[in-house]
Amino acid sequence: MNARTVDLWAGVGIAAAGLITLFYLIPNYVSAGFGFGLSPRAFPYLCAGAITVLGVFLVLLNLKASRRDQIKAPVARPALRRLLVVLSVLVVTLALMQWAGYLAAAVVCVALLMWMMGERRWLPILLTSVGWSLFLWFLFDRLLGTPLP
Amino acid sequence: MQEILNGLSEALTLTNVLFVILGVLIGQIFAAAPGVGSLIAITIAVPYTFYMSPVAALGFLIGINKGGTIGGAVSAILMNTPGSPEATATTFDGYPMTRQGQARRALRTAHFSSVTGDTLSDLVLIFVAAPLSVVAMKMGPPEMASVILVALVIIAGLVGSSMVKGLIAAFLGLLVSLIGMDSATAAERLTFGVPELMDGISITAAGIGVLALGEILRQIVYVETLPKLEPDEANSVKLGGRFTWKDFRTIFPTILRSTFIGTLIGAIPGIGSSAAGFLGYTAAKKASKTPERFGKGEIRGVAASEAANSSVVGANFIPLLSLGIPGNVAAAIILGAFLIHGITPGPQLFSEQPDLIYALFAVMLIGDLVNLITGLFTMGLFARVIRIPLSYIIPCVVVLCITGVIVADSLFNAWLLIGMATAGFFMRMLNFSFVTFIIGYVLGPMFEEAFGQTLIMANGDPLYLLQRPIACLFIGMAVLVLFALLRQHRRSRRTAVMAE
Amino acid sequence: MTLIKRIAVALLAALSITFASFPALAVAGEWPTKPITLMVGFSAGGGADTLARLVAKALEEELGQPVVVDNKAGGGGVVMATLLQRAKADGYTIGFTSDSTFDGLPFIVRTAYKPDDFDYLVTVTELQNALVTGASAPFSNWREMLDYAREQGGLTFGSLSPITAKFAERIAAQENIEIRTVPVKGGRQVLTDVMGRHLDVGWSAGVHQAYLNDQGVKVLAALNDKRIATSPDAPSLKELGYDRSYTSYFMLAAPKGLPDDIRARLVEALRNAATSKDVADLTENKMKFPNVVLSPEELTRFIEKRSALNAQEFGQE
The missing domain is CATH 3.40.190.10 (Periplasmic binding protein-like II)
Structure with missing residues (x-):
């Protein structure tokens, strides 16, 4: 994979997503209008149509070999793996918020991410995660009266 | 003259000035914190102003609005996360300056550019509000739709490397903005029966997700490649960078250009300060003899973005005062406060309640002064944050983003936030302009409404547009810009490839 | 020993159950314990929005909790009502819109809700259509x-x-x-x-x-039944010879099934808010809307009657 082929496949993906939106999503998940103003489907059709056409255009632009073949692909496999780990930390955080409450979730989130960012000393991790979570909780939940989970 | 004096004496009571100061401080704090912009602060504040005197109430709200113009820049420069969306373009050069140990210089640049832009735009408001109302009155749905079209084409072409990718991002943003209930018919669109989606994907989830958390994801994923600050180096970050008189002279032409752009955009209802920030930035890059230095810590970049987004705030009052049309959501909220106090903005206000108009102008200028003075202390205070290493800041910012969305919306939207952040990550990686996406998203509902209204007004007659010369002008502009930029892209593509 | 142990365990159990259930009871008795959201069916800056913000402010003083105004514009209030119907009936989410959202639109638009999906609380003003x-x-x-x-x-x-x-x-x-x-x-x-x-x-x-x-x-x-006080020279539709008129109210509603004690407290607070001197003065004198405050019973009857009429007129389409 290089920069050109990544763009090529991005174009293919976008055009395909556009077609799915045009022929499956809009007819099934957008209700038709009843004569008050523009139909609710009209503008989605316009946008999805434009996306499909532009996606095809992106494919055409990148079909031929070009100088961009020499450029490395912008996303590599290890980065994707790391992204997956970060996303699971976020998902765990939100799940914890639902079950265990805001404070516990926030502490865990800060601690895990600090560890991922290369911090290994446990005292700074503990102080930062607990201190920051308590501060936010106090500010929003207590002072400003906006309830947190 | 008598009215001006009356207005001044009405504005300069101790209570009023105190409320303006309080408003400015609240605005700075809220705008500095990611996720809770000064708009949320204004919205929360409105009910508390009902039983203040009209001038105190408006001074308080305008103060928050003004404080927000410099607060948003702080985290944009120090943390690369815009405190409010309009400061996004400030991150482009503000953050690189921080990395080069020029944080204080960047903050001062933002501070002085903001206050100068805001003050100049207030002066423009004071002098041209009445005459401009004649032009603005001509804007109807067809003109609105065509202005949005021009904005989208220009932004797609100027931000990012590829026009095609920029337009794809813009249409994706439009499409995402349509999720939820249609505002005209209340029909559900792409909600898949999920009740929480009926309200659409909120601006907090989309904005914080794509702009802030998406960037943070990138930083966590590529943590090895981030330049690490050694403790000594971190100290020098704070010390380094002094804003000099020479700097001010360097950026002054940029400030003037951006103020012109921001004021113009502010006077047109609906486009808003985010677009102004980007347009100001891109215009400065175009005009520069060394455009390649933009994005790498160019002081003019910070000045361009901040002066442009701040000058919108004053200019937003041009349509509000002369026509009663709010320039953006913040102005709409302030308009509601006007009405509560029995003030109806419109051309007649200048002849009926001139005292009030002059008091309002005075309050705005006081707000600028307060912003200038308090910013000297508060922005320096925020600058100390940079001593803390990224491995401490980034996890805290992640939690702050999530908290912001929960506070403004709900826990469900925090799930959307993660989805939008992932989308933002890939847009960054694959070079699809996330900026165009957000602008498309913000303008989407307005665009659809104006577009639909135009179709109904035209009644199927394409020649109808000929009756709307202003709309024709804008559409012609969009087409011209499209071709001009396409040609330029083709030419620059070859050189860009070499650089990549 | 064992007896004492057993008694101690039983006592502890009883105590913990009492304590566990205590906070729940306290919360129900103390409504409201957190901010209340007032959803408005129209966009910011218009008449409905201005009135809603006024009521929210007065309600805040009555209840001692912040009342947050949230604009959910679209479809003449349908967007707001659809969200309101799905909200929890706990008194923390109430809606502000025109009565036609509930008694007219369900017969014209395919709405997800029906007129009897809501608890109708009070009106604030009569619209000056x-x-x-x-x-x-x-x-x-x-x-x-x-x-x-x-x-x-x-x-x-x-x-x-x-x-x-x-x-x-x-x-x-x-x-x-x-x-x-x-x-x-x-x-x-x-x-x-x-x-x-x-x-x-x-x-x-x-x-x-x-x-x-x-x-x-x-x-x-x-377009009201009679001429509007601020434009005494403009005839009503009836005077122009059409057998139609459109009298309607700005009103508040909650999702169906509010607990009785909360509902009573809410209605009382809303009534006080809607008839308070400040609201009455601002609506009547500054905004020029007559301050008509109907009770929940009167309002519910009005909506039922109007629904029947509209069902008859638009239902068969």
Whole structure:
């Protein structure tokens, strides 16, 4: 994979997503209008149509070999793996918020991410995660009266 | 003259000035914190102003609005996360300056550019509000739709490397903005029966997700490649960078250009300060003899973005005062406060309640002064944050983003936030302009409404547009810009490839 | 020993159960313990929004908790009502809109809710519905407008809601003129559009009253049952010979099934808020809306009656 082929496949993906939106999503998940103003489907059709056409255009632009073949692909496999780990930390955080409450979730989130960012000393991790979570909780939940989970 | 004096004496009571100061401080704090912009602060504040005197109430709200113009820049420069969306373009050069140990210089640049832009735009408001109302009155749905079209084409072409990718991002943003209930018919669109989606994907989830958390994801994923600050180096970050008189002279032409752009955009209802920030930035890059230095810590970049987004705030009052049309959501909220106090903005206000108009102008200028003075202390205070290493800041910012969305919306939207952040990550990686996406998203509902209204007004007659010369002008502009930029892209593509 | 142990365990268990259930009881008794959201069916800056913010402020003083106004504009209040129907009936989410959202639109639009899905609380004002046009329009009264429409082959009409569109379309059909309905999100936008002559005429629920007397708008006809106090010269539709009128209220509603004690507390607080001196003074004198406060029973009866009428008129379509 290089920069050109990544763009090529991005174009293919976008055009395909556009077609799915045009022929499956809009007819099934957008209700038709009843004569008050523009139909609710009209503008989605316009946008999805434009996306499909532009996606095809992106494919055409990148079909031929070009100088961009020499450029490395912008996303590599290890980065994707790391992204997956970060996303699971976020998902765990939100799940914890639902079950265990805001404070516990926030502490865990800060601690895990600090560890991922290369911090290994446990005292700074503990102080930062607990201190920051308590501060936010106090500010929003207590002072400003906006309830947190 | 008598009215001006009356207005001044009405504005300069101790209570009023105190409320303006309080408003400015609240605005700075809220705008500095990611996720809770000064708009949320204004919205929360409105009910508390009902039983203040009209001038105190408006001074308080305008103060928050003004404080927000410099607060948003702080985290944009120090943390690369815009405190409010309009400061996004400030991150482009503000953050690189921080990395080069020029944080204080960047903050001062933002501070002085903001206050100068805001003050100049207030002066423009004071002098041209009445005459401009004649032009603005001509804007109807067809003109609105065509202005949005021009904005989208220009932004797609100027931000990012590829026009095609920029337009794809813009249409994706439009499409995402349509999720939820249609505002005209209340029909559900792409909600898949999920009740929480009926309200659409909120601006907090989309904005914080794509702009802030998406960037943070990138930083966590590529943590090895981030330049690490050694403790000594971190100290020098704070010390380094002094804003000099020479700097001010360097950026002054940029400030003037951006103020012109921001004021113009502010006077047109609906486009808003985010677009102004980007347009100001891109215009400065175009005009520069060394455009390649933009994005790498160019002081003019910070000045361009901040002066442009701040000058919108004053200019937003041009349509509000002369026509009663709010320039953006913040102005709409302030308009509601006007009405509560029995003030109806419109051309007649200048002849009926001139005292009030002059008091309002005075309050705005006081707000600028307060912003200038308090910013000297508060922005320096925020600058100390940079001593803390990224491995401490980034996890805290992640939690702050999530908290912001929960506070403004709900826990469900925090799930959307993660989805939008992932989308933002890939847009960054694959070079699809996330900026165009957000602008498309913000303008989407307005665009659809104006577009639909135009179709109904035209009644199927394409020649109808000929009756709307202003709309024709804008559409012609969009087409011209499209071709001009396409040609330029083709030419620059070859050189860009070499650089990549 | 074992006996003492058992008694101790039993006591502990009893105590912990009591403590565990105590906070729940306390919360129910102390409603409200957190901020209340007031959803508004129209966009910020219009008449409904301004009134809602006023009521929210007064309600806040009554209940001692913040009342947060949240604009959910669209479809003449349908967007708001759909969200309201799905909200928890715990007294922390209430809605502000015009009664037509509940008693008219379900028979015209395919709404997810029905008129009896809500608890109706109180009204705040009677709407001052009028057909308005810009001051520079080439017609100044109903007859001239009809002539203009025939001459131009139709009129563009700014409408806030599908029901006002239906209302206008029926009258247009009676007069055999063509109207093109342009959906507009809030009353203020309608005024801006007619003042800029982008639209020929528009429906206003009362915001226009600040723009009368050569300040931007002209009233062509009163759409309420009677003439509107601020435009005594504009005839009502009945006087013009049509057997139609459109009297309606700005009102508050909650999702169906509020606990009785919360409902009682809420209704009392809302009544006090809606009749408070500040709200009454601001609505009557500054905004020029009559401060009509119907009780929940009167309001529910009004909505039931109106629903039956609308079901009859639009139901078969």
